[in-house]
Amino acid sequence: MKEQLESIQTEALEKIASAAELRELQDIKVAYLGKKGSLTTVLRGMGKLSKEERPVVGEIANQVREAITEALNQKTGKLEQEAMDKQLESEAIDVTLPGRPVNVGGPHLLTSILQEIEDLFIGMGFEVREGPEVETDYFNFEALNLPKNHPARDMQDTFYLTNELLLRTHTSPVQARTMQEYGGNRAVKMICPGKVYRRDTDDATHSHQFTQVEGLYVDKDVRMSDLKGVLDKFAKKMFGEDREIRLRPSFFPFTEPSVEMDISCKVCGGDGCSVCKQSGWIEILGGGMVHPKVLEMAGYDPKVYSGFAFGMGPERIAMLKYGISDIRQFYTNDIRFLKQFHHA
């Protein structure tokens, strides 16, 4: 009987080893371990054995059952793995085909630039103020030391609606409005971004509508060196830490002294090239110390308060940053333009 059991084991293990499909293993399991399987059949004959023989043969029979079960499990695992591998293999796709498209929107380049500027100045403790695009002559000009018939009004050709109403030519009126609102006895630290308008014929470098960001800081004992320090910080953050700034004297009716700020040319590193017109410098913004008349008209005593103001054009900054040569691109809304600044 012992021999019989051993030969069953050998035979079963051989069959398991040569089985190629899970179905065959199932058959083998039934054929040997099933109710009518050969192992079961042999064990049924155990009743005929002597008392002494029974435990020995029983022991062997258990070993055979375990060996066959173990072999079956192993082989099943192996075949299942193979089947899975085969299945997955057959599910392979071409990963180089395009994915399902998502519509990618994006900000207008000017919005990106404006936000960047806003965030820089917010970080320096400035608030962001807005004001009307249709302004009064008073706030656009007179409150900024540009009385009627002042020659400097020519610098800003204006779209008038009536004798007293106009499209603002700069965002400075927001400064005048804010100072008046603050009533002459507290500090003002603000920037005002927004749309402005000039009576210009649209061409590559002129646009009758464009954007501006102006800044104003009024407090006791504001120094011109503060203007220089703040603008230097701004320029380095906006254009790169390696950039130098330079202030030049200039003229604006609402500031005295007035400055224009240049940054060193990135293209040539200051040696002179066509971008900077051989000067090594690129003009970025204008500003100066708030004119005492402007302070006075807004209710600030110029003997007690002083301040600085500055203004810049995001279009110009964007044009310099990205080499855009035609300002009309900002307003044509050609998607070939807009889509380039998704991530700006």
Place this chain on the structure above:
Amino acid sequence: MLVSLNWLKNYVDIGDLTPEELAEKITKTGIEVDGIEYIAEKSSDVVVGYVTSCEKHPNADKLNLCQVDTGEETLQIICGAPNVAKGQKVAVAKPGAVLPGNVKIKRVKLRGVESNGMICSLQELGFAEKFVPKDIADGIYVLPEDAIVGGNVAPLLNLDDAILELDLTPNRADALSMIGVAYEIAAILDVPILLPDEEIEQTEETAADEYVEVEVEDTELNPYYGAFIVKDLEVKPSPLWMSNYLMAAGIRPINNIVDITNYVLLEYGQPLHAFDYDKLQSGKIAVRQAREGEKLVTLDEVERNLSNGQLVITDGENPVALAGVMGGASTEVSADTKAVLLEAAYFDPASVRKTVKATGLRSESSTRFEKGVDPDRVRRAGMRACQLLQTYAGGKVLAGAVEVDKLDRSEKIVEMDSDEINKRLGTSISTNEMVYILNKLRFFFEQNGTVFTVQVPTRRQDITIFEDMLEEVARVYGYDNLPYTLPEGESHAGALTETQALKRNVTSYMQGAGLLETITYSLTDEEAIGSFITPEIAAEEPKPVSLAMPMSEDHKYLRLSMLPGLIRSLGYNQARNQPDIAYFELGKIFVSHEDVLESQPDERLRLTGALTGKWLENPWQQEKKEVDFYVVKGILEGLFEHLDIPVEFEQAKLDQMHPGRCAVIKVNNRTAGFIGQIHPLLAKGEDLGETYVFDVNMEEVIAAYDPEPSYQQIPKYPSITRDIAFILDEDIAAGDVQRVIEETGAPLVKRVRIFDVYQGEHVPDGKKSIAYSLMYQHPDKTLTDDEVEASYQKVVDTVNAQFSAYVRS
């Protein structure tokens, strides 16, 4: 202002500085140098030649065969210029010379005859056509008789000059003259300045007032008028140096008399005018306001209709010049002129400005008068011109000038405290250094400790207050030398306001939803001003707001809707084969209710969008979706969900919109814009297919928005979902049914979703099936089947009753 460096060197010594170095210094100290121009390349091979003979070319009628002595050798040169003649001194480019434009001169044969060089015109030497005197525009330039044969032509013709282009700000009128620029350079370089003297060698005993009488009606408008008489003049070309300087400054030489007035204009910054004395028959000058209807033919041959408010010079009867702007043709100096009345005057800047505005005529003179000339230099400029007329036109200057003189020549006094200056600049400039700066500027002052009482020279009309002196000190000290500091005042944290943050939030949502941001113009045309006006604005009956003087019909009105601009931008892209576009724009429209505009229009913030073409395209998977109403509605629903603001859409019929595909947007039961397909006929006008737009009133959004989310505990108990499909008449709105379900199911029904809309087989004609999914949930317990079933049955009964519906089985 164009500044010839060779001319400038007559007044200040610029040492070894190159034009570039000088330009850099000027720019940094206060006047921007826009560019440097070199008159011509230096060339040692262009020399003075003497034409010893000039005959016709044997084989060509229009060419001349010249023998030219160039000192070392005599060259045979063929010349085509009509004005070449024997006995002339001319500029000769010898073989090997290189002329501007890289023209190389070689020995050549012309029609069989050898030519060894070129006799040059001014243009060939690099002068711009517009500055070359008219009478020699077609010919060679004839050098003065005293030019040395064989000598270099460059210095003779000022070819070695460099011209600085100054970009003057309106306050720096003082630099509209060579002397003014010289003062500036002298201050920058700390060098002496050499001023011209105006002494006239008086030879005539006859007094000018025997020849002319001067009358000024209003000495506010014309505080000084000086009339100088110079007679026995010989009109001829100016000396070469003067022509050279004028050309360098961008002025075409005419004749010695005109050139001298222009020369002094540039040198002193004081405009002068020479009348032909003999044409001024009355012997009288009267300055007054023009009378309505008077006419004057100005030097440019244009007849001007004058009106009151324009100051004119008359001969006592008729206008002979537009004061400070331009002379009249009737008294113009000509080749036959024998005597001139030379006018040196001070005209009120505002008055000249008025004339310029009224006539549209602007001149070198008016530019200077408008900004205010130096009162101290008016008379002196007249004398300087007389002196030059004496020297270079053989004139005899009559004794004295006939003057009306109420001119204020006093110097302004400005006080400055050096402590205050340092406080304002953030510097620590010593009083000694202040003294040094004021001396460089050539400002007289008295010092008392830290207080300086400065006498501002009359040439600096721009300096009137302390801050002006602050700027003078700062710029001469050097903006480069100011320290970098940061504000030391009390500082507050900066932040966006709630509304500003919301605008950014909306912009970023729209980008995430797949829309591109655009910016369109606020100014628009007549057609657009009446288009696509959102119903809540239309209900206000706004009045169009237009520019007083539009530059074009395209930009005439302030927009009442942003959509026309957006739709045109779609058309622009469509025309460039870019048919699939999704745009949004956040901007303002301008609403006024006034028939005659008196107050600022309301500026209303709108969020608008325009979409057309394909929304989704995935060709290899055969997926394609055109933009439709629900794509656009979904974007807006997402926005309102994102902002946690309840929104509703109500079917509407609006002008210019598809009558069946349009809805108004309701926020808090108020109309807050609209959404829909634009009328196909309008879309076709821009060559567009189905095009959808939306226009949202941001003010309603801002009002409804709460930036602080209200947190709700996450439910602990499970939810149960029940689906239900109703058969409804096909004209019943799904949203109406949904609202009834929500109302009836409350509070257990937490959410209702439509998941199927069906018409066709198994649904009777004229009916539709809409399937809703209802989610039940209780905050404090697990709902039982009975509770859900009771609520569900109530919903079914109510919908069936209200809409004559039945449940699809």
